[in-house]
Amino acid sequence: MRVLVTLLAGVGAAVIGTFAHRMGASMNIPYGLVLAFVIVGLSTWCARSRCGVTGVAFHLIASGATAWMIAAASTGDALAPIGFSGDLPYFSQKAGYLWLLGMIVVQMAFLFMPPSWFVIDTRTSHAAADMPSADDAPAADDVSVSGEPVTDDSATDNLIGDPQQAR
Template sequence: MTQHVKTTADSDERPWSHRFGPLGRTAVTLLAGAGAAFVGTLAHRMGAAVNIPYGLLLAFLIVALSTYCARARQGVTGLALHLIVSSAVAWGLALFGGPGGDTLVVAGFSTPTTFFSQHAGYIWLYGVILIQVAMLVLPASWFRIPAPKGE
């Protein structure tokens, strides 16, 4: 009968992305920021036509969770990288559109419509930045992931 010897990797209870080296953690942070902004841009208008902005809430929740993970993974530097990439993706999709030149972020209307239908685009673009800046001023202790025992 063979016994399994417990290694450091077995006892490491940190999230998977925290176990990478600095370059791996940076790559995860950049991809997560871009992904959160892309998915949020696609989701932010859900419910806006009937003045129930559940898409905005979902999009902001995705960005907030991704930002939390970035700060927990790499501290303020990770949050800064996440902010830069997610803002660039959200604003890039707003300015340059989607495939075939389709508009992905609509802002302002000349015809009367619901409040959120008119303003969801602006709220999304500025909210992406505002949420992440707000998370920057939260206490660092809220973002600590304990290191495994023995390190």
């Protein structure tokens, strides 16, 4: 099931990234390309934390194949246009190449990161884990007169009066 989720996430990240990567390219401000790389990076991080290095491989295959098929299958009105010449802004000419090759580089970078960066802590928070719960509280009959919990050694120390009388 994890591999299926990883494959679907790779396809989804590639489709969304392919639609987003050209935003701002005509103004030479490639915010869409940055957004697309962030989406692929987050999806790859999840794949690595879910399935390890194998998850990155599955994610790379699924996302790469999807993006390259979209680029190859688009005719005329291309979603990932490549190979421009003429008087166009730099990112309008190169955004397609940067997306198709950059998404591979981004995902490969996740292979060289330490495994400890991909561990998901299952605790809700560290502060909540340190706080005592209702189960940790002493029972009403385990409390001495002074309000402190009764232990085996302190059973007679907290009583009022002579400890010998308590026995």
